[in-house]
Amino acid sequence: MTPERYQQIGDLYHAALEIDAAERAAFLERECAADEDLRREVESLIASHEQSADFIAIPAISVAAELLAAREAEGPKGQVVGRYRVLSLIGSGGMGRVYLAEDTGLGRRVALKLLPEHFTHDKNQVQRFRQEALAASALNHPNILTVYEIGEWHGRDFIATEFVEGVTLRTRMRRKLSFSAAIDIAQQVAAALSAAHAAGIVHRDIKPENLMIRPDGLVKILDFGIAKYAEPKRMRDSKESWIKTATGVVVGTTAYMSPEQARAQEVDARTDIWSLGVILYEMIARRLPFPGKTPTDRVAAILEREPEPLSNHRGRLPDKLQQIINRALAKDKDARYARASDMSEDLRALRATIGDERPFRFALPAPSRTFFSRLNRKAIAVAALLIFITAVGAALLFRSRSNGRTESLASGAAIDSLAVLPLANVSNDPNTEYLSDGITESIIGNLSQLPRLRVMARATVFRFKGKEVDPKAAGRELGVQAVLVGRLLQQGERLIVKAELVNVSDGRQLWAGEYDQKLVDAVTIQQSIAHEISEKLRLRLTSDEEKRLLGRNTTNAEAYQFYLKGRYFWNKRTEDGFNRGIAEFKQAVEKDPNFALAYTGLADSYIGLTFYDFAAPNESMPLAKDALVHALSINNRLAEAHTSLAHILVNYDWKWADAEREFKLSLDLDPNYATAHEWYAIHYLKAVGRSGEALKEMKRALDLEPTSLVMNSFWGETLYFAGRYDEAIEQCRKTIEMDPNFAVAHWHLGLAYQQKRMFDDAILEFQ
Numbered sequence: 014m015t016p017e018r019y020q021q022i023g024d025l026y027h028a029a030l031e032i033d034a035a036e037r038a039a040f041l042e043r044e045c046a047a048d049e050d051l052r053r054e055v056e057s058l059i060a061s062h063e064q065s066a067d068f069i070a071i072p073a074i075s076v077a078a079e080l081l082a083a084r085e086a087e088g089p090k091g092q093v094v095g096r097y098r099v100l101s102l103i104g105s106g107g108m109g110r111v112y113l114a115e116d117t118g119l120g121r122r123v124a125l126k127l128l129p130e131h132f133t134h135d136k137n138q139v140q141r142f143r144q145e146a147l148a149a150s151a152l153n154h155p156n157i158l159t160v161y162e163i164g165e166w167h168g169r170d171f172i173a174t175e176f177v178e179g180v181t182l183r184t185r186m187r188r189k190l191s192f193s194a195a196i197d198i199a200q201q202v203a204a205a206l207s208a209a210h211a212a213g214i215v216h217r218d219i220k221p222e223n224l225m226i227r228p229d230g231l232v233k234i235l236d237f238g239i240a241k242y243a244e245p246k247r248m249r250d251s252k253e254s255w256i257k258t259a260t261g262v263v264v265g266t267t268a269y270m271s272p273e274q275a276r277a278q279e280v281d282a283r284t285d286i287w288s289l290g291v292i293l294y295e296m297i298a299r300r301l302p303f304p305g306k307t308p309t310d311r312v313a314a315i316l317e318r319e320p321e322p323l324s325n326h327r328g329r330l331p332d333k334l335q336q337i338i339n340r341a342l343a344k345d346k347d348a349r350y351a352r353a354s355d356m357s358e359d360l361r362a363l364r365a366t367i368g369d370e371r372p373f374r375f376a377l378p379a380p381s382r383t384f385f386s387r388l389n390r391k392a393i394a395v396a397a398l399l400i401f402i403t404a405v406g407a408a409l410l411f412r413s414r415s416n417g418r419t420e421s422l423a424s425g426a427a428i429d430s431l432a433v434l435p436l437a438n439v440s441n442d443p444n445t446e447y448l449s450d451g452i453t454e455s456i457i458g459n460l461s462q463l464p465r466l467r468v469m470a471r472a473t474v475f476r477f478k479g480k481e482v483d484p485k486a487a488g489r490e491l492g493v494q495a496v497l498v499g500r501l502l503q504q505g506e507r508l509i510v511k512a513e514l515v516n517v518s519d520g521r522q523l524w525a526g527e528y529d530q531k532l533v534d535a536v537t538i539q540q541s542i543a544h545e546i547s548e549k550l551r552l553r554l555t556s557d558e559e560k561r562l563l564g565r566n567t568t569n570a571e572a573y574q575f576y577l578k579g580r581y582f583w584n585k586r587t588e589d590g591f592n593r594g595i596a597e598f599k600q601a602v603e604k605d606p607n608f609a610l611a612y613t614g615l616a617d618s619y620i621g622l623t624f625y626d627f628a629a630p631n632e633s634m635p636l637a638k639d640a641l642v643h644a645l646s647i648n649n650r651l652a653e654a655h656t657s658l659a660h661i662l663v664n665y666d667w668k669w670a671d672a673e674r675e676f677k678l679s680l681d682l683d684p685n686y687a688t689a690h691e692w693y694a695i696h697y698l699k700a701v702g703r704s705g706e707a708l709k710e711m712k713r714a715l716d717l718e719p720t721s722l723v724m725n726s727f728w729g730e731t732l733y734f735a736g737r738y739d740e741a742i743e744q745c746r747k748t749i750e751m752d753p754n755f756a757v758a759h760w761h762l763g764l765a766y767q768q769k770r771m772f773d774d775a776i777l778e779f780q
Contacts, residue, residue, distance in 0.1 A: 022054045028308065029059055093117065094166045097125050097173055113176060123161060126172040152212055156205035157234050177233050183221035186296060188754045189780070192334070195296035196364045198224070201232040202289055203357035210282040210353055217280060219288035220269045221295070267308040268301055272344050275312045283346040286353055290341025297334070298326035302342060316344075327780055328773070333363045430493040432469040433457050435478040437500045449501045456497070461685050469493060470687055472721040488517030495523060567608040575601035579614050588627040594618040612644035613654045620657065634665045652683035656692060663696050673697055687724065690714035695727055704735040722751060726758040733765050741765040
């Protein structure tokens with residue numbers, strides 16, 4: 014094959030990667046014309062290049078939520094592959110589909126990667142698939158994905174690996190990383206590469222999409238799909254050696270490609286070191302060192318230009334950090350680090366000098382709690398299953414198998430504050446994992462409607478998720494008088510829930526119950542929880558309050574399914590998510606035209622399109638307002654709907670008096686709705702100069718959600734607008750301690766620094 018042919022294949026391969034996967038076939042058919050050999054070579058390379066969703070790149074909570082958002086159309090779901098029972102599809106890439114599965118022998122969750130059926134007769138594809146498995150299984154390092162088994166099922170190869178809960182570095186880099194976190198991540202990757210190189214394996218495609226970060230900060234390298242042996246040479250020459258890409262063909266991802274890769278030259282361990290240098294630069298500067306609009310532009314930059322100094326993008330950099338990156342990005346590979354272990358040690362030493370050796374940690378992405386996301390604190394539902402847990406205390410109403418029991422409250426010890434801790438899922442099934450979260454949230458939403466009962470918000474209690482917590486200790490920490498705890502188990506088409514209400518003062522059990530019900534029967538108990546729990550706590554609903562509670566929900570299971578999907582897509586905060594949410598909410602109201610919360614969700618989706626600049630305000634805001642008017646015509650006592658309407662009135666219509674009326678009405682209907690207090694403070698009171706009232710409302714929001722990053726940050730902003738700059742700085746710093754990567758708090762802190770004329774500090778925060 015001529016050099017020109019190699020270049021033709023490489024150029025076409027990179028151009029194809031820039032095109033949406035759905036359009037690649039047509040693109041290749043057009044570009045390759047009758048040259049079938051050319052097309053075959055390019056498709057082979059594309060198959061080796063697995064996309065960012067590939068190999069466990071989706072956190073478990075998203076996988077579970079997706080199960081209820083769309084039905085899987087194909088695949089071995091429910092079947093047993095080897096000893097692994099397939100639970101759900103996680104994602105797919107060029108070299109296969111990845112499923113969440115359960116190891117029936119050990120009871121653990123695994124990721125199961127299956128070679129596509131249409132590749133089983135292609136010797137090259139089979140060998141590439143096995144190459145990935147062998148490359149990963151040959152390594153034993155905490156920062157490299159662990160391979161449990163390589164096997165065959167019905168003529169198809171599979172790889173069983175550990176299931177990693179986390180996010181890709183690409184996802185994590187959407188928010189600013191501290192120097193310490195970036196150095197920590199790079200050091201872990203360097204240590205893993207050192208182990209791979211010592212085993213004679215060069216990855217050749219190190220990029221943010223192939224790096225997974227767990228919540229505890231541990232980094233995992235994924236996707237050895239185009240790895241190759243580097244040493245010793247005898248292994249490459251042996252008959253058992255893995256299939257090699259023809260010399261002269263460019264393999265890798267353009268932006269992270271070393272100069273020798275770009276020139277289609279022989280590569281060794283130093284090409285991975287270059288790629289890691291690019292990633293480290295990108296984490297710090299928040300841009301690529303060798304940018305370009307096209308793959309060709311990027312390759313030209315890699316070969317011909319030097320990256321801008323990091324100080325151009327981020328101030329106060331340690332000199333040693335720039336030196337490490339310069340050495341990793343030396344165009345002459347002989348001037349680079351010879352070994353990844355040397356780079357790892359330099360990074361470790363650097364981190365020790367910056368005074369922060371704490372492990373890098375972060376929270377798994379859940380539905381965002383910023384801005385519009387908090388609207389769904391009480392609105393979200395889990396289809397017909399959503400209300401099952403309302404059976405806590407509903408034994409007298411339904412003929413379920415229940416051994417509920419109650420102890421009377423001590424005289425004079427009426428409960429007026431309560432926390433619902435996340436239900437513990439004991440099913441080891443992502444479906445019920447998502448169900449347990451949604452059910453917990455529905456309890457919070459419904460109990461929040463009860464008069465004279467303060468219920469801790471979702472953002473406050475979900476930090477206890479997955480932990481063995483003493484109810485008394487949790488209650489004292491949260492400042493409540495009672496704690497509701499429970500466990501959930503799904504067995505086929507039945508749900509078993511055990512729950513108990515604990516008095517925080519003495520640990521006494523106020524109530525307990527065990528329920529075993531069919532899933533299809535769960536919807537019948539959706540309107541009982543507030544009434545039954547109020548009975549247990551000696552809280553009485555007036556007829557008006559009971560009517561308001563009943564008017565929130567629907568008895569139509571299909572409508573709840575669509576409503577759930579709508580809220581799920583809405584929480585993605587993407588243009589596609591909002592549009593798909595709109596479609597689901599529309600179907601919900603078609604199934605139940607009197608489902609007011611679904612109209613509220615429809616409005617929130619239109620608002621989201623405008624808020625995130627996906628649609629012009631004059632296009633989506635009138636539609637949002639129409640949906641809210643419809644919701645309120647059905648049920649004019651929905652606090653969520655009045656709050657959203659107030660937002661439109663103040664930010665779009667500029668009808669200030671009408672907006673304040675809606676805010677006040679919302680707070681009259683639900684004094685514990687933190688979002689209403691927050692928006693009233695920051696969108697209205699602050700804007701009209703009523704700082705004292707804004708402080709009062711924002712403080713109330715913070716009291717309701719004391720661990721919410723959003724509430725803490727906007728409390729700092731409210732202090733700032735009140736001219737209390739020192740207090741604002743202290744509050745924003747406190748918020749950043751809770752999550753150093755929360756950009757909103759950095760922005761508010763920068764504003765306060767400006768007013769104190771601390772301009773250098775302000776610039777750092779804004780960056």
